[in-house]
Amino acid sequence: MNVLLIGSGGREHALAWAIAASPLLGTLYCAPGNPGMVTLGTNVALDVSNHEDVITFCREKTIGLVMVGPEAPLVAGLVDDLTAAGIKAFGPTRYAAQLEGSKGFTKDICRAHNIPTAAYERFTALDAALAYVRRQGAPIVIKADGLAAGKGVTVAMTLSEAEAALRDIWDGRFGEASCVVEAFLEGEEASFFVLSDGVNVLPLTTAQDHKRVGDGDTGPNTGGMGAYSPAPCMTPAMTAEALETIVKPTVKALAGRGHPYKGVLYAGLMLTKSGPQLIEYNARFGDPETQVLMPRLKSDLLTLLLATVDGTLDKMSVRWKDETALTVCLCAKGYPGTVAKGNPINGLEKDLGAGVEVFQAGTALKDGQLVSNGGRVLNVTALGKTVKEAQQRAYAAVDAIDFADGFCRRDIGWRAL
Numbered sequence: 001m002n003v004l005l006i007g008s009g010g011r012e013h014a015l016a017w018a019i020a021a022s023p024l025l026g027t028l029y030c031a032p033g034n035p036g037m038v039t040l041g042t043n044v045a046l047d048v049s050n051h052e053d054v055i056t057f058c059r060e061k062t063i064g065l066v067m068v069g070p071e072a073p074l075v076a077g078l079v080d081d082l083t084a085a086g087i088k089a090f091g092p093t094r095y096a097a098q099l100e101g102s103k104g105f106t107k108d109i110c111r112a113h114n115i116p117t118a119a120y121e122r123f124t125a126l127d128a129a130l131a132y133v134r135r136q137g138a139p140i141v142i143k144a145d146g147l148a149a150g151k152g153v154t155v156a157m158t159l160s161e162a163e164a165a166l167r168d169i170w171d172g173r174f175g176e177a178s179c180v181v182e183a184f185l186e187g188e189e190a191s192f193f194v195l196s197d198g199v200n201v202l203p204l205t206t207a208q209d210h211k212r213v214g215d216g217d218t219g220p221n222t223g224g225m226g227a228y229s230p231a232p233c234m235t236p237a238m239t240a241e242a243l244e245t246i247v248k249p250t251v252k253a254l255a256g257r258g259h260p261y262k263g264v265l266y267a268g269l270m271l272t273k274s275g276p277q278l279i280e281y282n283a284r285f286g287d288p289e290t291q292v293l294m295p296r297l298k299s300d301l302l303t304l305l306l307a308t309v310d311g312t313l314d315k316m317s318v319r320w321k322d323e324t325a326l327t328v329c330l331c332a333k334g335y336p337g338t339v340a341k342g343n344p345i346n347g348l349e350k351d352l353g354a355g356v357e358v359f360q361a362g363t364a365l366k367d368g369q370l371v372s373n374g375g376r377v378l379n380v381t382a383l384g385k386t387v388k389e390a391q392q393r394a395y396a397a398v399d400a401i402d403f404a405d406g407f408c409r410r411d412i413g414w415r416a417l
Contacts, residue, residue, distance in 0.1 A: 002026045002062055003302065005041070006048050006078070007069030008034045010329075010361035010379040011287035015069060015301070016040045017357065018294040022302035029061060035370055036360030048073055051081040058087045065090060067305060071147060071284050074263075075101040090305045092283050095259040099250070100283040103143045103180040110278060113253045115246055117278040118270075120182035126170040132181055133162045139184040142166055143280075144174035153221060153280075155184065187272040188415065189279065190231040191289055192242050194267075195304060196251050198260025200313040202304075203243055205296065205320055206234040207289040208415060213336060215411045222336040223376060226412030228326040228387060229292040233271055233415070242269055242276040250281070262308060291359050291379040292325035323355075326390035326413050327381040328398050330406045332362070335375035343405035345370045345377070352397035355383035355390075372405060387416040 001024050005016055013036050020028055020040040028041030031048055047053055058066060066082055068074055068091040077094035091097070098105040110117040118141070123129035133140055142165040144152030152174050156162035170177045193204040207229035213219040234242075247267055254261045266282035266289070285293070294301070298319040307316045332339035341364075348358055348370065359381060362374020380398045384390030391413045398408060 001064035001302070002029070004029045004031060004054075004058060004061070004063045004066045005033075005069060006031055006066065006073055008032050009069070009287055010359040010376065011285055011290040012069040013037050013359040013361070014291045014294040014379070015067060015285065017359070018297060018301040019067070022300050024300070024302045026064075027061070029063070034360050035363050035365050036358070048078065049076065051078055054078065055082065055085045055087065058082070058085075064088065065302070065306060065309065067091075069284065071097070071100050071282065074283050075147060088306075088309050090309055091263045092261050093259060096254055096261045096263075097283040099261070099265070099281040101147055103145050103280065104178070106278075106281055107180055107182070109250060109253050113249050115249050115278060116275065118182040118185050120180050122178070122180055124178045126166060126177070129166050129179060129181060130163060133166065134159065136181070136183075138162055141182045141184055142169070143180040143182065144169050145178040145180060146175050148174045185270040185272055185277055185279070187270045188233045190234045190269050190271060191286055192234065192239065192247070192267045192269055193285070193289070193293065194243070194247055194265050195308045195313055196261045196263065196265050197308050197311045197313040198251070198255060198262045199311065201243070201248055201251055202313045202316055202318060203239065204264075204318060205229055205293060206231040206239065207286065207292055208233070209286065209289055210409060210412055213409070215409050216414075220336055224286070224288045224329065225331070225409045226326070226328045227286075227288045227292050228324060228390065228413045228416060229289065229296055230324070231416070232387075238271060238276055242267065246276060246278050264308075288327050288329055288376075288379050291327040291381050295325045295355075295357060295381055295383055296321045296323065321383070323383045323385060324387045324390045325381060325383050326387065326394050327359075327379045328394045328408050328412050329361075329376045330378040330380060330398060330401065330403060330408050331376050332372045332374070333405050333407055339372075339375050340405065341371070341373050342366060343372045343403070345372060346402040347400055350400060352380075352400055353382070353393050356393055356397045357381045358397070358401075372403070377403065377406060387413045391417070
């Protein structure tokens, strides 16, 4: 079977790495892919925002499955158009992808179906939002309503932070000026992944990422500075509770609206004293969480993707390695702000140690030299029998890579340790 994978980041490199191991695979095409993916498949310069071009490519190359990596094509309805053209595609429809595309949509689903989440209000006017925040006081959470590449959430510990976050939204930083303001929850954050075929839900595993740019979870939010899996804080009991009180009611709610959710559903959870509560949903595999999920996955990823699309998840099971996986994001200096591009990267050809994989993200080739081409540049991932061993292996590999413009957090995994 020929597969088209949409995307170019570290998440897509990890997905390509897993798909390439499947005995079902014929040829893997990556659009646009990155330099690290060329050993796994064929990179193609395809404008994925032009759905007709994608459909034409799929027909020319006899694509049996399209795997959509990032959120933007999902929210834009790529899966809808591929499905209408008779092409199998993994990912939710435009309507169902609103679980990620609109924070307000998700909160309204929670309210209507008694799904545990923080109290909230929605706003389309700055003055009303400011007045509400001043009445509620800090700490308080401000969320841009639409897609924001993981940077649209501010956990404001002071009123001045909250007001600044609101003004950022109404200054157009995240597109349409609308937001959700919600109560601050105390607890530990964790990520829980499931597959849904619209009716059946197959739990995958858990992870914990590190959003803030600085050690000790300090500084501004990012798309994610590193992650590890599984997350020890997600006990079997906590996982079962999240599945029954949060994930399954959400899948049932969308099916009841005539828009069944098909794809991976990534629940960002806050583990509070009263149990897990939903922070947000993502309608795709996480980044950098995928970079720790795929090395632990023993089952055939392509088989699982096909079962999700075909509605046969009730016949599937999933197996995981007992080891811990930990990934460190090696970023360009200045991230999450403005970064310089084109800085050389060397050393990836070396033996970086047992159980180590480097997934490329913001990279490019310039005259045969690998160079930086974004904020998060490399995901250095390692397996270990414990979190500590995985951490030690990952950082040893980071230190062996020659990227003078790079930096990383030095404490990924600290919560588990």
